[in-house]
Amino acid sequence: MPELLRPASVDEAAGLFASHGAAAAILAGGTGLLRETHPSDDGVLIALDRLGLDRVESRDGGWSVGAAVSLSGLRAAVPIPALQAATREIGGPAVQNMATVGGNLFARAPFGDLAPALLALGARLVFASADGEEEQPIEAFYAGWSEDGAPRAGLLTRIEIDEPAGAVSYLKCARRRYASPSVVSVAASVEKDGSGAVSDARIALSGASAHPFRCAAAEQAVIGAGLDDAAMAAAGAAAEAAVTPATDPVASDWYRRRMAGVFVRRALAALA
Numbered sequence: 001m002p003e004l005l006r007p008a009s010v011d012e013a014a015g016l017f018a019s020h021g022a023a024a025a026i027l028a029g030g031t032g033l034l035r036e037t038h039p040s041d042d043g044v045l046i047a048l049d050r051l052g053l054d055r056v057e058s059r060d061g062g063w064s065v066g067a068a069v070s071l072s073g074l075r076a077a078v079p080i081p082a083l084q085a086a087t088r089e090i091g092g093p094a095v096q097n098m099a100t101v102g103g104n105l106f107a108r109a110p111f112g113d114l115a116p117a118l119l120a121l122g123a124r125l126v127f128a129s130a131d132g133e134e135e136q137p138i139e140a141f142y143a144g145w146s147e148d149g150a151p152r153a154g155l156l157t158r159i160e161i162d163e164p165a166g167a168v169s170y171l172k173c174a175r176r177r178y179a180s181p182s183v184v185s186v187a188a189s190v191e192k193d194g195s196g197a198v199s200d201a202r203i204a205l206s207g208a209s210a211h212p213f214r215c216a217a218a219e220q221a222v223i224g225a226g227l228d229d230a231a232m233a234a235a236g237a238a239a240e241a242a243v244t245p246a247t248d249p250v251a252s253d254w255y256r257r258r259m260a261g262v263f264v265r266r267a268l269a270a271l272a
């Protein structure tokens with residue numbers, strides 16, 4: 001049975017994570033980790049429940065979200081409709097009350113429905129390690145993933161979210177309306193200049209590749225254009241070409257690829 005450790009400070013938790021190496025796992029809401037943990041396992045679980053990471057602080061121009069804030073807590077505290085929509089799409093109410101913002105960012109495909117919203121919002125992740133604190137853009141975190149999942153980046157302590165400069169949309173394609181894993185989930189944010197042309201865009205997907213990612217080719221298809229049918233179709237086609245979907249009991253790779261294109265078009269149409 002893994003030993004449960006409950007450090008009382010972030011420094012202590014980061015030290016334990018470093019000293020136990022690969023034998024340590026961080027226990028947040030436990031909705032993912034405990035399903036994978038067997039009584040015969042060795043190692044240690046480092047709980048986050050005494051670290052004060054379950055709070056959202058409103059700051060000038062945005063929010064600092066503790067990594068152990070629940071998905072329903074995020075929805076209540078940060079009034080960005082696309083982000084709130086993403087939290088509603090993750091499991092049912094019980095999962096949303098237990099699962100944390102930080103934990104969902106480590107979920108493997110087809111889970112990980114919060115990430116596209118945070119990628120589209122340009123969120124930044126703050127990690128604590130034995131060497132101190134490090135902040136990185138969320139896309140840099142996912143760029144470091146391998147086929148085996150997340151790198152050992154340290155203890156994620158908070159997520160910095162700025163008020164969006166433009167409009168943001170979020171959509172999930174699933175087999176059932178509620179409590180269903182993703183075929184694909186998509187978020188888009190666009191800023192427009194005075195003429196209505198797109199001056200900046202962020203388009204992100206989850207579920208259709210090994211990890212969530214920003215789709216640069218889809219973004220380039222709309223930047224400089226108006227959000228017309230041709231630009232949205234080009235962005236959808238670019239997303240279809242960029243994803244590397246898997247076949248699993250939820251969907252075939254063929255269907256996921258098609259839905260990636262369809263849902264990128266729809267996410268952009270919601271902002272047109």
Ligand SMILES: Cc1cc2nc3c(=O)[nH]c(=O)nc-3n(C[C@H](O)[C@H](O)[C@H](O)COP(=O)(O)OP(=O)(O)OC[C@H]3O[C@@H](n4cnc5c(N)ncnc54)[C@H](O)[C@@H]3O)c2cc1C
Nearest residue numbers: 026028029030031032033091100102103104106112113156
């Ligand atoms: C019934 C059910 C339905 C679900 N449906 C969906 C769905 O529709 N969409 C979806 O996206 N997900 C879904 N999930 C998965 C669920 O959202 C994730 O398991 C959950 O978000 C993980 O968060 P957690 O706080 O429970 O993390 P935990 O289970 O505690 O941890 C998960 C992983 O993240 C790591 N971790 C957690 N916090 C940190 C941190 N602060 N720093 C570093 N590492 C950390 C842990 O070490 C572990 O490897 C579902 C799960 C269940 C049980």
